Amino acid sequence: MDNTYNPHVIEQRWYQTWESKGWFAPDMNAPGAPYCIMIPPPNVTGSLHMGHGFNNTVMDTLIRYHRMKGDKTLWQPGTDHAGIATQMVVERQLEAEGLSRHDLGRDKFIERIWEWKEESGGTITRQLRRLGSSLDWAHERFTMDEGLSEAVKEVFVRLYEEGLIYRGKRLVNWDPKLHTAVSDLEVISEEEAGHMWHMRYPLSNGTGYLVVSTTRPETMLGDCAVAVNPEDERYKHLIGELVELPLTGRKIPVVADEHADPEFGTGCVKITPAHDFNDYEVWLRHRDEKAIAEQIHGGLINIFTVDAAIRENLPEESELIPAKYIGLDRYEARKAIVADLEAAGLLEKVVDHKLMVPRGDRSGVVIEPFLTDQWYVKVGPLAKPAIEAVESGRIRFVPDNWKNTYFEWMRNIQDWCISRQIWWGHRIPAWYDAEGNVYVGRSEAEVREKHELAPDYPLTQDEDVLDTWFSSALWPFSTLGWPEDTERLRTFYPTSVLLTGFDIIFFWVARMIMMGLKFMDDVPFREVYVHGLVRDSQGQKMSKSKGNVLDPIDLIDGISLEDLIAKRTRGMMQPQLAKKIEQQTRKEFPEGIPSFGTDALRFTFAALAATGRDIKFDLGRIEGYRNFCNKLWNAARYVLMNTEGQDCGLGGEPVEYSAADRWIRARLQQVITEVTTAIEGYRFDQMANALHDFIWNQYCDWYLELSKAVLNAPDTTEAQRRGTRQTLVQVLETLLRLTHPVMPFITEEIWQRVRSLAGAEGETIMRQSWPQVDAGWQDSDAEAEMDWVMQFILGVRRIKGEMNIAPGKPVPILLANASERDRERLARHRLYLDALARPESIEVLEKDSREPESAIALVGEMKILIPLAGLIDKEAEITRLEKEIGKLEADIARVRKKLENPNFVDKAPAAVVQKERDRLDKSQGALEQLATQLDKIRSL
The missing domain is CATH 1.10.730.10 (Isoleucyl-tRNA Synthetase; Domain 1)
Structure with a gap:
């Protein structure tokens, strides 16, 4: 073997050997039970981050363990097509060429994405190999491959035929840049500084006005009511009255609803059902009140275009939206509306306000609640058996408390919006005729045959694609060949355990359980191991904006300081933030990150x-x-x-x-x-x-x-x-x-x-058997014997250390209170004691013998004595120790003063500050040891 351990010499060589030999594939002749883990499919656009590193380390540990146990072990690999993310990558490439996807057209654009996927879409799978992940790569799947696409269409059609998929107009998270609905998981809400505008809504009876507060004054154009709490004595008499909606000429009612909090603001809340999720729920509660429903114009006034600009009036709407605002971007409209309110004397005040602003995680723009036609899954009937599966113990959460999070969401579940207004993804298998009739089928040919439509009867396929989470909800069985009855499906479904972060219990775990029970009539996995997030050393979430992201590959290979800075600041549009992150990185890693290798990271x-x-x-x-x-x-x-x-x-x-x-x-x-x-x-x-x-x-x-x-x-x-x-x-x-x-x-x-x-046989350790306990080697006597030996040796070493005696210096050892068993052990194990304790001699004192002035250690009731006569000069040793203690106390005072100086702590590189803190800890520990040593010598 080489003199030094060099992980880079061995890691990639061994991984290539393992994969080329096919050792990651399940051994279908193995004697044990099937054991299967489905990889949470990483995005095809992605690269390995610390969460992946942790998650895959744990999965691979389980897989390698069960493989060695002799189980039929499958770790199923695959990647997710990541609809929005992948489309954005390719659209940015086109933009650099001066083109848009519309210039190419849908078919050519999809071809371009497939080309990108083949050339550049394998980064994360290559990185998973660097991590040592023993996945069955020969059966790698992709959520857009032919087999999984067939499974997606099959599920959609069956759910539609059962009335569990429908199309309807409802409120969604809308990304005005990407022009698509997005899921809650793709919305990141962070606190930002903003304002609260307090606006006066005059009562139509001329008796005054109500003051409502909002952080989005432009949405007032879509207001349909003002809500007050039914128990609020200030406004009870106004329930059912009308107010004039400023700048529009419309009259809207005052309604009673518990959504209005008497303690917040004025207690009056503007209701804009087409642009606020809470307001939408208020509208649902009041839409059947005929008088109110008529007054609030049907209750759903969408004021935005897909770009979040103020839309034009429809022919039947007359002057619903004032002409001066039409075409303005939402923020331009905000300025104009606020100015007009102020000019009309209807703006009571504007106050600074901290608010949670929802932004698209891909586009970075502010998300708008938006009323559109979308496809939905009716999840109530699917949720009931999924809840029962966890209640009955057929699925177990680890730790157990995460089942409560699961239940909370499942028992209050809302229908699932599954359509997205992009081109990359599983196109919805629905066709429309000129009259707007919808036909759903696995293909256009099937639709025509089923509904007896002539070959020339005009049909147009739905432009939308399915939410990425729809295909990943089928992952545990679609990857194994469903809807075909394959051997892999029969062998490995249900899978054994799912390993995932808590943040996708709703979006992925619950949906897999619902779909597995629906289409396989069994749970998709027996256990769900929910792990935490990987944070930085201070406990903060890792994010690019914080500049604290670590790349597992950089920890494996090492990276220079300048390359690390370039990596952390790449693509940043804010120079001040980039500079801050550069300074922070220089403080934290003044010499970059050294190479640690994969095994140390795992x-x-x-x-x-x-x-x-x-x-x-x-x-x-x-x-x-x-x-x-x-x-x-x-x-x-x-x-x-x-x-x-x-x-x-x-x-x-x-x-x-x-x-x-x-x-x-x-x-x-x-x-x-x-x-x-x-x-x-x-x-x-x-x-x-x-x-x-x-x-x-x-x-x-x-x-x-x-x-x-x-x-x-x-x-x-x-x-x-x-x-x-x-x-x-x-x-x-x-x-x-x-x-x-x-x-x-x-x-x-x-x-x-x-x-x-x-005496081991075989080509690789990964196919060796897992060690089993051999009862023949369990030996409590040997453990007791060697415990005595080790305590003896440690006692001698401790005395030498405390008395400042060189470790290798032979010293005379006396034993007092030695029992007959101690004497026997001394005789049996003198070989070990001579080699490791380095005695000059060992003498057992007889009972009642006078013990010389000695340093003492105990082994049970037996005393180890090392006479100090001739070994140390007691007074000289006391003087030496006092001098050492004085030096340490001065050093501790100096370092403490340094660390109490904010200028040093805030401005010095983090590594330098940490070095001083470590020095202080070390000095304090040494001081305690020397003080103990001094006390012992003084007591001799």
């Missing part, structure tokens, strides 16, 4: 994966786990140096196991149980902690050192050496298998070198 994700919590990602942790990889690498080098070309006792020769051999094998049985239990319970943090403690502390720091005593001592037998060599390689080989699911690359590389020495 282990960090696992170690931070506490159930139900967001993940604070700290570079200090990944640096520590990079050191952990080094530790494992160097341990393997030591093992190979002592076993390659040596007799490891596999040929039937006599083998004798030492106490240390039996102890490490016994501890191995416990860690097998701990790791297995942790993985089965989705406690990846506990899995990582158990592996780290065993490998670093017990195997490397203790057992490897103890093995040297056996291998190097001149009087040990060859049978004893065989036992230790065999234990070295067999324990290493087993712990490599235990660690493989979370750190696949380094474990494969080392396993290839030790497999034959350990």
